[in-house]
Amino acid sequence: MTMNTMELDGYTAVIRYNPETDEFRGEIQGLNGGADFYGRTPDELRREFRASLDFFLETCAKHGISPKKQASGKFVVRLSxxxxxxxxxxxxxxxxxxxxxxxxxxxxxxxxx
CATH class of the missing domain: 1.10.1220 (Arc Repressor Mutant)
Structure with a gap:
């Protein structure tokens, strides 16, 4: 499975290709919830990204929820x-x-x- 990213309106989605189903799956990162989308071609994937993002943002606005998860700026790193x-x-x-x-x-x- 290969991995890449796609950006739209300041949001980034991780894109994975599944050769078994011949389909791309995108997962929008950094959200206060989950949003994913699917497509068989890059154009279809872009359209579905737009539709999924618009639906997610509309739902957040409707419920008064901030769409982006806030990062604290702190994380633990484990090293040898x-x-x-x-x-x-x-x-x-x-x-x-x-x-x-x-x-x-x-x-x-x-x-x-």
Whole structure:
């Protein structure tokens, strides 16, 4: 199964292709609930993304719910002790905190993707 993303109006969906059913499935990320959609062609998938997103946003508005899940900015990262020690050393050598090093690494990875 391959994975890709599609964007619409500031929302991102992870797209997976299932060769067994010859169908794409999209799942909109970062929502206060779930919204997915299906299509056999990219054009059909785009149309279904629009329909699914519009329905989700209308439902949220109707019930007074914020559509996007809010991120706190905090998360726990588990590393091997060796990698943790290397990261601490690298942060100290750069004169920054370990949090700043991790933030820099995540930003770099997102830019590269």
């Amino acid at each position: 002790p060796t990698l943790h020690a290397q990261a601490v050393t690298a942060a100290q050598a750069a004169g920054i905190s370990l949090n700043a090093l991790v933030e820099r690494a995540v930003h770099h990875e997102l830019e590269a993707g």
